[in-house]
Amino acid sequence: MEKLTLLEQDLINAVCLFHAKFKNTAPEDVEVELMYDDVAGYSAEAFYNGQLDVYNSVNFIMALRLYIDEQLGRDSMSARISLAIDDEEGMIAHVEF
Numbered sequence: 001m002e003k004l005t006l007l008e009q010d011l012i013n014a015v016c017l018f019h020a021k022f023k024n025t026a027p028e029d030v031e032v033e034l035m036y037d038d039v040a041g042y043s044a045e046a047f048y049n050g051q052l053d054v055y056n057s058v059n060f061i062m063a064l065r066l067y068i069d070e071q072l073g074r075d076s077m078s079a080r081i082s083l084a085i086d087d088e089e090g091m092i093a094h095v096e097f
Helices: 008-023 057-070
Strands: 003-006 031-037 041-048 051-055 080-086 090-096
Touching (some): 003 008, 008 031, 031 090, 041 057, 051 057, 057 080
Antiparallel strands (some): 003 090, 031 041
Protein backbone atom coordinates (compact mmCIF):
# COMPACT_ATOMS: atom_id res chain seq x y z
CA MET A 1 0.00 0.00 0.00
CA GLU A 2 1.12 3.50 -0.76
CA LYS A 3 1.02 5.94 2.16
CA LEU A 4 0.68 9.70 2.07
CA THR A 5 0.51 12.27 4.86
CA LEU A 6 -1.50 15.44 4.41
CA LEU A 7 -0.21 18.23 6.63
CA GLU A 8 -2.31 20.79 8.49
CA GLN A 9 -2.14 23.32 5.63
CA ASP A 10 -3.40 20.64 3.23
CA LEU A 11 -6.34 19.99 5.56
CA ILE A 12 -7.13 23.70 5.72
CA ASN A 13 -6.89 23.96 1.93
CA ALA A 14 -9.20 20.96 1.55
CA VAL A 15 -11.91 22.53 3.70
CA CYS A 16 -11.49 25.90 1.94
CA LEU A 17 -11.93 24.25 -1.47
CA PHE A 18 -14.88 22.16 -0.30
CA HIS A 19 -16.65 25.09 1.33
CA ALA A 20 -15.99 27.43 -1.61
CA LYS A 21 -17.38 24.88 -4.05
CA PHE A 22 -20.73 24.75 -2.26
CA LYS A 23 -20.91 28.47 -1.47
CA ASN A 24 -19.93 29.43 -5.02
CA THR A 25 -16.99 31.57 -3.96
CA ALA A 26 -13.21 31.59 -4.19
CA PRO A 27 -11.31 29.32 -1.76
CA GLU A 28 -9.12 32.22 -0.67
CA ASP A 29 -12.24 34.00 0.64
CA VAL A 30 -12.88 31.21 3.17
CA GLU A 31 -11.23 31.10 6.61
CA VAL A 32 -10.89 27.72 8.30
CA GLU A 33 -10.15 26.63 11.84
CA LEU A 34 -9.40 22.97 12.57
CA MET A 35 -10.50 21.54 15.91
CA TYR A 36 -10.33 18.39 17.97
CA ASP A 37 -12.49 17.53 20.96
CA ASP A 38 -12.37 14.29 22.98
CA VAL A 39 -16.14 13.92 22.69
CA ALA A 40 -16.90 15.32 19.22
CA GLY A 41 -13.69 14.20 17.53
CA TYR A 42 -12.20 16.06 14.58
CA SER A 43 -14.03 18.98 13.02
CA ALA A 44 -13.51 22.22 11.16
CA GLU A 45 -15.17 25.61 11.15
CA ALA A 46 -15.42 27.54 7.91
CA PHE A 47 -16.08 31.29 7.93
CA TYR A 48 -17.30 33.08 4.83
CA ASN A 49 -19.19 36.35 4.44
CA GLY A 50 -19.95 36.56 8.17
CA GLN A 51 -21.40 33.05 8.26
CA LEU A 52 -20.01 30.09 10.20
CA ASP A 53 -20.44 26.49 9.08
CA VAL A 54 -19.19 23.55 11.13
CA TYR A 55 -17.92 20.40 9.45
CA ASN A 56 -18.16 17.29 11.62
CA SER A 57 -15.77 14.37 11.12
CA VAL A 58 -17.79 12.86 8.27
CA ASN A 59 -18.00 16.13 6.32
CA PHE A 60 -14.35 16.83 7.08
CA ILE A 61 -13.39 13.49 5.49
CA MET A 62 -15.63 14.31 2.50
CA ALA A 63 -13.67 17.55 2.05
CA LEU A 64 -10.41 15.59 2.16
CA ARG A 65 -11.71 13.13 -0.43
CA LEU A 66 -12.61 15.99 -2.77
CA TYR A 67 -9.12 17.45 -2.26
CA ILE A 68 -7.49 14.10 -3.02
CA ASP A 69 -9.59 13.71 -6.18
CA GLU A 70 -9.26 17.23 -7.54
CA GLN A 71 -5.90 18.47 -6.26
CA LEU A 72 -3.87 15.28 -6.07
CA GLY A 73 -5.50 13.51 -9.01
CA ARG A 74 -5.97 10.29 -7.03
CA ASP A 75 -9.00 8.07 -6.46
CA SER A 76 -10.13 9.00 -2.97
CA MET A 77 -12.74 6.26 -2.76
CA SER A 78 -9.99 3.65 -2.65
CA ALA A 79 -8.18 5.56 0.10
CA ARG A 80 -8.27 4.90 3.82
CA ILE A 81 -8.09 8.25 5.63
CA SER A 82 -7.36 8.67 9.32
CA LEU A 83 -6.91 11.95 11.16
CA ALA A 84 -4.34 12.45 13.90
CA ILE A 85 -2.65 15.10 16.00
CA ASP A 86 1.12 15.33 15.60
CA ASP A 87 3.18 17.17 18.23
CA GLU A 88 5.21 19.01 15.59
CA GLU A 89 2.90 19.22 12.57
CA GLY A 90 -0.47 19.78 14.26
CA MET A 91 -3.49 18.06 12.75
CA ILE A 92 -2.59 15.68 9.93
CA ALA A 93 -4.26 13.02 7.82
CA HIS A 94 -2.75 9.64 7.02
CA VAL A 95 -3.91 8.37 3.64
CA GLU A 96 -3.37 4.82 2.41
CA PHE A 97 -4.15 3.75 -1.14
